[in-house]
Amino acid sequence: MDDGNKLLLSGDEAIALAAWQAGVALGAGYPGTPSTEILENFSKLGGHAQWSPNEKVAMEVAIGAAFGGARALVTMKHVGLNVASDPLFTVAYTGVAGALVIVSADDPGMHSSQNEQDNRRYAVAAGVPMLEPSDSQEAYDFLLAAVNISERWKIPVLLRLTTRVCHSSSLVRPRTERDTPKAASFARDLKGRVMVPGYARLAHRRLRQKLAEIAEWNEHCPLNKVVPGGKSPGLITSGVSFMHAREAAPECSVLKLGLTHPLPMRKIAQFAKSVERCVVIEEGDPYLAEAIRAAGIPVEAKPEMYRFGELDVARVRRILRADTTPEPVPPPGKPPQLCDACAYRIVFDTLHRHDCIVAGDIGCYTLGALPPFEAMDSCVCMGASLGIGLGLRHVLPPDQACRVVSVIGDSTFVHSGISGLVEMAYNPPPGGHVVVILDNSTTAMTGHQEHPGTGRNLQHEPTGRVVLEDMARACGIRRVQVIEPRVGSDAFEHALTEALKSRELAVIIARRPCVLVARQLKEYEKQCACQENGGVCESAV
């Protein structure tokens, strides 16, 4: 029974394979659960993949590639699209010469995120077509479809995934051939790409015209399908919710939508009319239900309580019963914690003992908010620790302001902490401020990816390095100290108390490699030294 043509792939792996087979010339992104493995696998297959400092830059690099006529991919988690939303809204106007597929990996239920925003809203807000796969085979097929739609209408396409598509594995039957797209070449289109008001007004009209054409095409698009069945109720669904719905109610007819913006309203109206009751089964926001109702089609939406968290088979059964009684609360598991040998333990222990008010940030070190440390007072978004720390410093009474510290990791600092540091130099609080950069030489939380501060690229090969202390000094911070937090050493405590006392602007870089990859990092460094040596390296043999 074994079928050698079927591969067991995660959604992320399936997208990487499809991108490789589509001849995608460049994949850019910033690591973020659950999207990270897409570019890592695309690179392993031989694709040109790179980590950018943040999602906005990654998006812009991909836009450049697509302006050059190439097929480009950009990947990020849902909150990453907030960072990249500025270019998103305007590249929708300009369109692209090649193809641009934007992967947004949403995290309903917040397994590893600070919010559960539903990025389907972005497709509507920016005016880009959106595809929602339900398993790995569709992740594969829909990436290929996204490339085709993007090229056909010269428009960026949003491929919207969720955790259970990215990190679930299922069988994929890939095609065998690999596309050889047109070679990249620049064709000037000044009025199409220079978005000054006069040109942008025309571009907006072009965008709406494209969307109208795609909506018409979507009425007969093979990416949507009807599963025949019973009529009371019939279900409308998309993404992984389709799988839960099919299992929870195998007897119901289903309209499964694959291309969920712009919606095929005639097809939806026809389906809704063909059943006695029509229930929309969707995870997160009631995006489909609201849009369908706004079009005058009567459908039932899920009760409000199912907006929160993921859907699953049990919850879909409850929705179909209109059951709004409290759900069983699962027994608590063991929460994660900072590793036993993590150098950041020393930092948070010190911050706790000094009763600091800590503006925190996104990474492993957010675990410093949990017992026994409880040494973090805010965590909002990537890079926010600097601005929030500064805002607190500006308004708090002196006895509180003098205890405010911003804590940020190395990768997060490069991502979006640098502009906060510029803000600190430009608008210094009267009592100064202290920024602690936790530098473990890796993007640890998402699985140890490289970043510009490590001096190695996505493939762990040597490249240009942003030296954090040089960057801080270049921003105008005079008090910059690098220390190594170690058990038995009071270097960090000493640096912190001196910096707080000084009332100056201070940056303390607490540098020690992540214990989980310390050996691996040494190995990379050896290889880097060897390559810089022109390949001469005895120790690497």
Place this chain on the structure above:
Amino acid sequence: MSPPCNIIVAGLGGQGVLTATDIIADVARRAGFDVKKSEIKGMSQRGGSVTCDVRFGVEILSPMVPLGEADYLLALDATQLEPNRHLLRPGGATIEPSVIAADKLPQKKMLNVALLGALSAHLSMTGQEWLEAVGAAFDPQFLEANRQAFLLGRASQNKSVHATVPAA
């Protein structure tokens, strides 16, 4: 259509939960079943609870084992039994670390493979299919040690099958 076989693998970050789940999914694929697995791994290396779902059968829809429908709960850490027991169906079986004679393991970290051996005694796939999937998951230099760990676990179930074994 016969119902799928539903397995929950639970443990703590760093114990090999993801690898054990990969192997179950791979052996099911090799045996020609439809298979899905789902994992939550954002926090997996920080010592927190990790659970993975794996399902196989004729056709698998949801990638997650529905609440109260797990046939097996494979716990790599005894502390993870109780927090996950509610996932089992009535009559579902637990496979727990205490069934393995830890002192006979070639290496302590091969507990996950030994527990797969114990699980394998309940399922329809052959020992050979299991060993191929185990072999494919690790560096060849650990093949013999992993084989021993697997067989140690498989042998542990001869005397103690508590479960009603599903069709798959």
